[in-house]
Amino acid sequence: MTGEAEAVGPPAAEYDEYGFVVPAGALGREIVRYKQQFQPKAERRVTRWERFRRADPSLSNRRRLKRLVRKGIPDSFRKEIWAHCLGSQRLRDANPNKFESLLREPLSDETLSQIELDLTRTFPNNKLYKYEDGVAKLRRVLRAFAVHNVRVNYCQSLNFIAAVLLLFMDEELAFWTLAQVVSSEEGAKGLHIDGYYVEGMDQLRADLRALERIVQRKFPNAYASLRREGVELEWVCQEWFHTLFSTVLPIQTTLRVWDCLFLEGHKILFRVALAIFKENELRISKFQSLEEVMVSMREISSHQVDHNSLLKAAFKGIGRLKRAQIRREQAYGERMVAEENAAAQARRERHNQAHPPPPAKPQLPALDNPGHGEAGGSGEESPVGAAVREAARRLESVIDSCYDSILGDGDDDVDVSPVDGEPPAARLPGSIPALSPDSVFSYLGVSVSSMLQPSNSSDATRSSVNVHRGDNALATSPAK
Amino acid sequence: MDASSPLPKTVHYKLVLLGDASVGKSCLVVRFAKDEFYEYQEPTIGAAFMTQSVTLGDEIVKFEIWDTAGQERYRSLAPMYYRGAAAAVVVYDITNKESFDGAKSWINELKAVLPSDVVIALTGNKIDLEASRCVSTELAEGYAEDNALLFKETSAKTGEGVRELFDEIARKLPKKSQDSDAGGFQVSSNQKASSWSTGSCAC
Ligand SMILES: Nc1nc2c(ncn2[C@@H]2O[C@H](COP(=O)(O)OP(=O)(O)O)[C@@H](O)[C@H]2O)c(=O)[nH]1
Ligand SMILES: [Mg+2]
Numbered sequence: 001m002t003g004e005a006e007a008v009g010p011p012a013a014e015y016d017e018y019g020f021v022v023p024a025g026a027l028g029r030e031i032v033r034y035k036q037q038f039q040p041k042a043e044r045r046v047t048r049w050e051r052f053r054r055a056d057p058s059l060s061n062r063r064r065l066k067r068l069v070r071k072g073i074p075d076s077f078r079k080e081i082w083a084h085c086l087g088s089q090r091l092r093d094a095n096p097n098k099f100e101s102l103l104r105e106p107l108s109d110e111t112l113s114q115i116e117l118d119l120t121r122t123f124p125n126n127k128l129y130k131y132e133d134g135v136a137k138l139r140r141v142l143r144a145f146a147v148h149n150v151r152v153n154y155c156q157s158l159n160f161i162a163a164v165l166l167l168f169m170d171e172e173l174a175f176w177t178l179a180q181v182v183s184s185e186e187g188a189k190g191l192h193i194d195g196y197y198v199e200g201m202d203q204l205r206a207d208l209r210a211l212e213r214i215v216q217r218k219f220p221n222a223y224a225s226l227r228r229e230g231v232e233l234e235w236v237c238q239e240w241f242h243t244l245f246s247t248v249l250p251i252q253t254t255l256r257v258w259d260c261l262f263l264e265g266h267k268i269l270f271r272v273a274l275a276i277f278k279e280n281e282l283r284i285s286k287f288q289s290l291e292e293v294m295v296s297m298r299e300i301s302s303h304q305v306d307h308n309s310l311l312k313a314a315f316k317g318i319g320r321l322k323r324a325q326i327r328r329e330q331a332y333g334e335r336m337v338a339e340e341n342a343a344a345q346a347r348r349e350r351h352n353q354a355h356p357p358p359p360a361k362p363q364l365p366a367l368d369n370p371g372h373g374e375a376g377g378s379g380e381e382s383p384v385g386a387a388v389r390e391a392a393r394r395l396e397s398v399i400d401s402c403y404d405s406i407l408g409d410g411d412d413d414v415d416v417s418p419v420d421g422e423p424p425a426a427r428l429p430g431s432i433p434a435l436s437p438d439s440v441f442s443y444l445g446v447s448v449s450s451m452l453q454p455s456n457s458s459d460a461t462r463s464s465v466n467v468h469r470g471d472n473a474l475a476t477s478p479a480k
Numbered sequence: 481m482d483a484s485s486p487l488p489k490t491v492h493y494k495l496v497l498l499g500d501a502s503v504g505k506s507c508l509v510v511r512f513a514k515d516e517f518y519e520y521q522e523p524t525i526g527a528a529f530m531t532q533s534v535t536l537g538d539e540i541v542k543f544e545i546w547d548t549a550g551q552e553r554y555r556s557l558a559p560m561y562y563r564g565a566a567a568a569v570v571v572y573d574i575t576n577k578e579s580f581d582g583a584k585s586w587i588n589e590l591k592a593v594l595p596s597d598v599v600i601a602l603t604g605n606k607i608d609l610e611a612s613r614c615v616s617t618e619l620a621e622g623y624a625e626d627n628a629l630l631f632k633e634t635s636a637k638t639g640e641g642v643r644e645l646f647d648e649i650a651r652k653l654p655k656k657s658q659d660s661d662a663g664g665f666q667v668s669s670n671q672k673a674s675s676w677s678t679g680s681c682a683c
Contacts, residue, residue: 114501114551117501117502117523118523121522121523122523124522155551155553156523156525156549156551156553156554157525159523160525197553198553199553199556200556201553201554201556201557202556205556205557205560230564232560232563234560235526235527235529235560235561238525238526238527238557238560239525239526242525242526243525247525290492290544291529291531291544294529295529340559344559344593347592347593348589348592350592351588351591351592352592355588355591
């Protein structure tokens with residue numbers, strides 16, 4: 001994969017530049033056609049990136065980086081820029097023997113066999129994974145990760161994420177990058193979505209609830225159409241978030257999404273999901289049966305060939321979407337999920353009282369989680385630990401918001417604004433929250449005292465972080 | 481709009497497949513919906529959706545089938561898909577004793593959560609591997625009887641029993657009211673889990 005401008009045209013083999021079989025029929029033709037159409041832009045992009053890398057080798061100009069990333073990272077720069085954005089290169093350099101030593105650690109049979117089961121069925125349509133060589137790489141990345149991240153271990157979906165990373169990176173860097181994508185250790189870099197992949201998947205479910213509320217508000221007709229046919233938004237969108245779109249969008253589009261996701265973080269998942277609704281609003285609004293919704297939504301996502309248009313919609317078309325709003329909706333989602341879990345638990349107990357439990361296996365087995373062992377429980381961390389993690393996560397997003405108020409929150413154009421021009425002088429300080437400890441905590445809505453008191457709730461989904469902001473309004477308004 | 485169409489009436493039912501990883505849920509659906517069998521069935525992330533119809537007298541029963549993910553961890557997402565189902569097929573692998581325990585645990589969960597008129601079918605799959613059988617037909621049949629479940633043994637690979645399984649489910653489903661042809665769909669609950677926590681443990 002060189003970034004050189006070579007003669008274009010349909011690829012000689014029926015593989016694309018990433019090793020995927022070009023889909024048959026109209027979709028495949030559309031992908032090839034769009035690639036040709038996009039080629040001049042892609043070439044300009046390469047020149048710009050080369051210039052940028054020469055002028056700013058340490059990538060210190062974050063604003064410039066963000067603008068360039070939003071227009072797409074050329075293939076030849078992806079590995080380096082992803083690893084930079086996520087901090088995985090630093091981790092790798094700082095831990096030169098870690099990957100190899102993780103691979104020497106044992107894993108449970110259950111984990112090993114689940115990984116094996118999935119290896120042969122991860123992108124069987126990609127050249128790399130047709131051969132044992134590529135499969136072996138994927139195996140090692142997933143095994144090292146399972147040892148490294150004890151809470152997550154292995155979860156289906158990670159196989160797809162790792163497999164895409166391996167198209168650009170060697171095993172060791174792919175491993176560190178996967179680690180940072182799932183659960184960042186490096187300060188402000190990386191994502192924090194390990195809750196998508198652990199037992200219960202509470203964070204995923206909460207995010208889907210949050211997305212639902214935002215879709216309902218921004219695209220009421222499309223949303224109403226889904227509901228009219230009895231479709232839950234989460235049926236459609238769960239996989240989008242879980243595999244970070246890699247199993248639902250064309251690969252070229254997935255890569256554009258990941259470019260932004262890895263630099264700007266979690267909110268990009270929301271922006272892109274909303275952009276898919278935006279780009280197809282009219283069609284979605286006219287669905288007439290449940291079957292049509294389910295089949296067409298899959299088709300719609302797999303046909304997002306025009307990645308530039310989708311990204312434009314994500315940053316402009318969908319309108320404003322502040323981090324604070326996403327955070328509020330996430331807090332709402334977390335409450336809904338906690339309620340759901342409590343109701344499910346209560347039902348289970350009521351049922352078990354009526355019918356003594358059979359000597360089958362437990363309803364919710366502990367995590368496949370050897371080294372983490374406090375006695376009993378579901379293997380989750382303590383409420384205080386969860387509170388601290390949560391506070392850290394929120395603090396980070398405040399810091400991010402500060403960036404945003406300097407950089408503009410994603411409302412800059414994707415392709416129109418002059419990259420080399422001066423930044424608009426407006427939008428500077430003003431809206432940055434003052435960062436005294438008090439104001440930070442109240443901004444975060446974290447009750448410090450509650451973090452320090454041991455909670456007697458054993459429900460793993462409830463941390464003792466209380467989110468005060470806007471709760472009441474959200475809890476009661478049906479937003480109609 | 482109904483003027484001269486003597487077309488059979490189509491009724492829609494939501495059906496969900498549950499069971500441990502690798503017992504053959506996806507293969508069963510593919511066999512039923514497309515009459516095919518793939519050795520390398522792609523892993524199901526969350527759930528996959530498919531439809532297939534069964535003709536029953538003057539009625540077409542159209543199943544809206546949800547095939548759920550196998551990995552244990554995805555269990556927490558299952559309620560998202562079995563909510564509002566009219567029928568559930570709980571699958572185990574006759575060559576794997578643990579998967580039978582898994583099936584029982586699923587049945588317990590469903591009985592605790594779903595209304596009592598939901599049709600639950602216990603299905604022992606992979607009977608083409610008779611030589612390695614670990615779960616006897618008598619044992620499973622007895623369990624199904626005690627719990628008022630439909631029971632069927634199948635092979636997604638050869639197709640044996642698959643059609644019969646869905647035919648029997650179709651026959652056992654409660655008849656729907658005649659009127660709503662236009663909308664067709666009426667099975668899926670329009671409510672969220674949080675609002676249907678009212679005790680449904682009618683047993
Ligand atoms: N011999 C045999 N193998 C089967 C049968 N059904 C499924 N399999 C195999 O069992 C494995 C898991 O099947 P799959 O449908 O993906 O299981 P799921 O996880 O329950 O969806 C695959 O390798 C299938 O080829 C069957 O009836 N007979
Ligand atoms: Mg499956």
